[in-house]
Amino acid sequence: MAKSPKTPRPRAQTPKGFRDYFGTEVTTRAEMLRKIAGVYHRYGFDALESAAVETVEALGKFLPDVDRPNEGVFAWEDNAEGWVALRYDLTAPLARVYAQHRNDLPLPYRRYAMGPVWRNEKPGPGRFRQFYQCDADTVGAASVAADAEICAMLADTLEVVGIPRGDYIVRINNRKVLNGVLEVMGVDDSQRDAVLRTIDKFDKVGESGVRELLGKGRLDASGAYIDGVGLSEEQAAPVLAFLTSRGDTAEQTLANLRTAIGGSAVGAEGVTELGKIADLLAAQGYGPDRIVIDPSVVRGLGYYTGPVYEAELTFEIHDEKGRKRQFGSVAGGGRYDDLVKRFTGQAVPATGVSIGVDRLLAALHAKGRLDGEAQGPVVVTVMDRDRMADYQQMVAELRNNGIRAEVYLGNPKNFGNQLKYADKRGSPVAVIEGGDEKARGVVQIKDLILGAKLAEDATLEEWKDRPSQFEVPRDKLVAKVQEILSGQ
CATH class of the missing domain: 3.40.50.800 (Anticodon-binding domain)
Known part of the structure; x- marks a missing residue:
């Protein structure tokens, strides 16, 4: 009688894009989360721990590919629920939680949440499919005072975890101003998305690169030619004026933005909101050494509806090839007034921020501000x-x-x-x-x-x-x- 083949032993390795965390890594992260939670709690936000699994329907149009629900997220088909997925971020679950429990929650509802999220994307160096986020959001407050508060809290949080003043800057912009610029440009729907994608490349290619991409096109670093949007210099001028309108003071930046938006009413509304945010922050003692208005900040173009903000670390580190570069962004957010509406049919204003915990830890390690080893027992x-x-x-x-x-x-x-x-x-x-x-x-x-x-x-x-x-x-x-x- 033939022997049955032995069952092969499983390979002892993590799946691609995932990793294990040991001792000091875990305790260091827990300590950072404790400090962040302390700031959020001091600002009056309540903790929320939502389910790690959501229905794909709840995650909705903000998936990278709605037609294939397992693209961009880790999803599976449940006999009772249909398609469900591991949460992609902590904001979509908040919208579902508020819509589901709104009759029992205060308005505005101020919550913070911390935990892992999962993205079914191609992994790379320092880019994992599971990572931690730390969010704070206010749902139900239309006033830009809520946006100003989030920015102030973000600055305080960075300092509490060990990023001193001078090593970071919180930059603020407004999606309405960009909408005003697009309105002045007079681009048609077929060009709009291409223009937005080009604007999003400003940090990488600079003013001249954007100018070329809005026009006929340009050669990239590899020598490949990238076709441009095909706009005339006159059409492209408002975008370039918008992206380069940051001045030495908030007042000067706002004046430059008013010029960039021309006669657009929605653009004027955005500039007014930025002015109010600047005044509120100045009243609390947050100067341009901590928070600035910066029109080059472009985040989630199809997601945010008003003010947007980003925390950038300004100190230099060395990359894997020994080259100096700035560390870059560790947090971002903004106003997203349409997200809860998907569930309720009624517009509910909301604004919030998300901190990339793993990137923030990496930044502190790079600056030598975290102990490399924890003391044993x-x-x-x-x-x-x-x-x-x-x-x-x-x-x-x-x-x-x-x-x-x-x-x-x-x-x-x-x-x-x-x-x-x-x-x-x-x-x-x-x-x-x-x-x-x-x-x-x-x-x-x-x-x-x-x-x-x-x-x-x-x-x-x-x-x-x-x-x-x-x-x-x-x-x-x-x-x-x-x-x-x-x-x-």
């Missing part, structure tokens, strides 16, 4: 496996006094392996109590941090006269460990 070694209760009593005393600690649970036969384990864990202290110490009522406490420094260079004047191991009475265990930890 104090390790209580095991000299006699029959006295495990004694060692567990020690570790309980340490924990009850707020000290992170553990008993070595591996094979205690080789004491050297226990110290190797403590070293691999990044432990600051090891506690040792053999039979002799037990009989004399003492314990040995080894300062592993100092010991490592002495091993590196025993001639260091600041270390050489300091002992790295202490014998103390058993009842002084906690006090001595606390003393060593505070010294480290």
Whole structure:
């Protein structure tokens, strides 16, 4: 009788575009989220944790490809619900939550949400299919005071997590101003999308590049020719005036924008809103060193309906090829007054911001503002496996006094392996109590941090006269460990 083939072992690897996070990475992110939540809470926002899975219908037209619901998101067909998907962001779920529970929620409804989102997109260096976002939104407030508040809160948040003033700028624009510019240009529907796509490339190709792309076209960096929109210089002029209208002051920028929009009523409304936001921020003490009006900010052209904003980190880092570049955007948002309307049929104003947590963490790492390693636990070694209760009593005393600690649970036969384990864990202290110490009522406490420094260079004047191991009475265990930890 033939043997049945063996079932192959599964490969131990993460799916493409996903990764695992260990120890310090997880705790560092949790600490950042705690700080961000503290700012949001101080501003009066309430926490919301919505479902990770939404119906594709709820995600709606903001999917990259509505005709194929599994494009852009991780989706599957449920027998009862039809097509469902992992959430693509935290904003579409908010619209569904508000529409579903609006009779029980205050108006305006101010909420913040934090958690992973999933996008079924092509992964690349630093680009993953699962990543964290941290959002704050106000639903039901039409006043631009809500937009100004979000911008102020964003600036405060960056400083709280470790981005000092001078290393970031929050830039504000208004979609209505852009609509006014398009109106003045007189482009037809067939050209409109192409113009918008070109405007979105301003940060990459600059004024001259946009000028060429609005006209006949241009050669890109690879030497390939990109066809232009085909506008005349007169038609393109309002777009270029709009994109380059930032002045030295808010007043000068607003004056330049009024020129760019000509006689457009919707454009004038947008400029007026930007003026009100600037006044509100100035009244709170947010100057141009933190928040500026910048017409080059173009976000989610089919999504936002009014003010838009983006937080950019202005310091330089080195890319993978050693070239200097600015770190760039870590957060963005704006007003989206039409999103809830999809569910209720009634217009509901809303505005909010989303912080890219992973990018913000990467920025702090790049500037050396995050510790590379977290301190491990104090390790209580095991000299006699029959006295495990004694060692567990020690570790309980340490924990009850707020000290992170553990008993070595591996094979205690080789004491050297226990110290190797403590070293691999990044432990600051090891506690040792053999039979002799037990009989004399003492314990040995080894300062592993100092010991490592002495091993590196025993001639260091600041270390050489300091002992790295202490014998103390058993009842002084906690006090001595606390003393060593505070010294480290």
